Amino acid sequence: MTATIVAQQIINGVVLGSLYVLVALGLTLIYGVLVQINFAHADFVTLGAFAAYFFMHLLGGSYLASIAVALLVGALLGVAINLAIFAPLRHKGSELLPLIATIGVSTMMQNAMLAVFGPVPYAFETPYSQRVFRVAGTFFTEQSVIIVLVSIATIALLYAFMKFTFLGKALRAVAQDRETAGLMGINPNYLIMLTIVLSSALAGMAGAMLAPVLVLTPFAGTSVIVKAFAIVIIGGFGNVEGTILAGLLVGLIESFTTQYLDPGLIDIVVFGLLLLMLVFRPTGLISERREENV
């Protein structure tokens, strides 16, 4: 019996974790290349979710097509935020101004969505939410299977892109050493645009995936993003493997806290871990140390 409960929590944790990884990967990609945080990432997730919802429920599209729509909406938002915020502020060389500006964008988007969509949760039903598998006493929906599979596929594609394509290598070069990357003959502005669009597309897609499982409100992304922040720090900013590991870890913490402690304690446990992490291992689970050059 206990083993079944534990197995069930592991399944729940992995499903949640996969969603968190999708959201956190976008943040960590941008950080790796720009050393910037996009606070509006959360609202890209939310808007992606709403786009998918309306595509399915108003236009009668299929769920899989609505994921693609969310991805597209995310990508467009990425173009917009780069043109409006990151590109103009890049030359000022400030670490904090872009962060503050994206907090502004996030506040704006979230409350605009609140005004348009209202605070009442939307029921995002997909054909896959109802079909349940039962294996050895545990159960999970087809939706969960889709979430995990799409996450794995996305991560694999991203990995392959970074490892085997020229653009991917250029991105990694920029992430590691921003000064010499220009020597590879690629316009860095182009690389930055690519990164932000990629990251935002991931956010939009994550929205379409998580809305059927969690609650779809204008705050859907925000509740996930604070955990995604914790994940990128626990995983080590800009570190893709660490982010995946930390995402799954946070998903598991959440499912086990819900089962054995109290759902209200989830954020306290996750952020407690984050703060401990920042004190004892600020470079993340998989660490790479840098000393400041004086």
Next chain:
Amino acid sequence: MSDAVAVGPAYRSSRRRLAFLFAALVIAVLPLLLTSGYWRTNLTLCAINVLLAIGLDFILGYAGQLNLGQSAFYGLGAYVSTLLITKFGVHFWAAFAAGVAFAGLAGMILSLFAVRLRGHYLAIASLGFAVIVHQILLNWISLTQGPLGIYGIPPPPAIAIPGLPPIEFSNQVALFYLVSAFALLAYLLLDQLVRSPIGEALTAVREDEISAQSLGINANAWKVFAFGVGAAVGGAAGCFYATFVGTLVPDAFFITESFTILAMVIVGGMGTLIGPVFGAILLTLLPELLRDIGDLRLVVYGLALTLVVLFMPGGLVQGWELLRRKFAGARVAGGR
């Protein structure tokens, strides 16, 4: 924080004294001009937000530490003082002192992260701190009554002055005078601090920590100091908020409140004290003036924050300087 507006060394105390007298006069006259309960409520909210904004600005604008946890200090001040009053029957001013001290202490604890972390890491650590405090307020139901909230928080006890009728703080105007007098006092003291070598040390830490240390400035100690002071001022705002509104719910101190306070500081002009004062007043009153927008209050905040960062990172103070220079220039040109 390279985009903060630098404060000149000019030391003109007589003009400052006049400005403070003028501010005191404005505070005295305003509730007599605006007699509706609605506007008097807004005035008191302005004073509370001014406290929050100058507290955050001391940490962000002067010491250069991106603190997204101001909502937590605000909430801690409110809850600690209120619980002491309602559960333990502590006198208002003793509870007030405890709330301020507790928030200041929390700020110093958070600053221990600032000592090890920089920029983005600190931003997220302080955000995490704010999330934890909000969640504790929400989930420690036996103490805080969680989402149900605490009701019927009394106003501060009346002050009896011999020979005069006692000052009753159940009177909205009296409470406004109390909060704004405290805000003015806090402003005065912070203003003296930032114009002293302490302010010089803080800005040095903001501009370049290693360089500051090379001049004998203990950067970590000054960060602890800045967080302690800024958080305590935020805590004071919380105490006043609780007694003013009479009701406390944890969601009043959600992390978005930190962003709201941040917007006031940035829109006003971080790294100056006067800027955040006007930023707080503007962003408190603007949505009220544009009454039709109703639910869009926070959209205005977000928009203002974004536009200011993009086009006028020095905020209202920078705008004022530009205007002044333009008119000064016009006068010179006209004189020729």
Next chain:
Amino acid sequence: MSEILLSAKSLHKSFGGVRAVRDVSYDIPQNSVFAIIGPNGAGKSTMLNLISGVYQPDTGSLTFAGADMAGMPSYRRVRLGIARTFQKIRLFKQLSVLDNVVAGFHIHHDIPAWQYLIHAGAFRRDHARCREEAMELLSFMGLARRHDTLAGSLSYGEQRMLEYARALATRPKLLLIDEPAAGLNAAEVDTLLDRIQTTRKRDVTVVIVEHNMELVMTVADRILVMDYGQRLFEGIPSDVQKDPAVVAAYLGGELT
């Protein structure tokens, strides 16, 4: 020979696998100009960072005016009298030129604690005195006219001079200057040379890391040559050019 102000005993410092400083010892006499030279990556800047306390040595000891400096953070060394400039200029760019220097008086304020909150007589006197002394230092470095400008908008040469003035504001006994002539034109190098010599006449011991050999040979009393983190030579300038190890390291060319 005068008294020893700073004494280093078999200092070691590694970063990752890189041994930046290996077993280096030397004594710096009071009121001397002590130069550290060597090829790029020889460990000169690391040595300066060890003295100023930005880094702590892995092993070995540093004694300054009789005080052991093990584990002492940089801001406390300033109180003992160690000041520095940086190879990559680190000014407070958004502050005025004057305010940069005033910040250098941090450890020399004479104000009772309560006057930080309520400015009164002692505060005003201290305020005026700091600004007056700061202006003197700016005049000394030829920057008095620029006191109101933002430090970030000074020319490169002026920024170096300002950093020098700011370091002097701490009233050091030992001044560490890291490649002060880098990026300066010939006239500016002459000014700098003159200021270093004046500084030394005011009872300040100077440690200088520099590539400009002409400057080093003119100003230095003793020279430490480093290569691959090790001490290659230490002695008076006229002996440096004769040392076979030094000549070999420099391939004979640069030192003439």
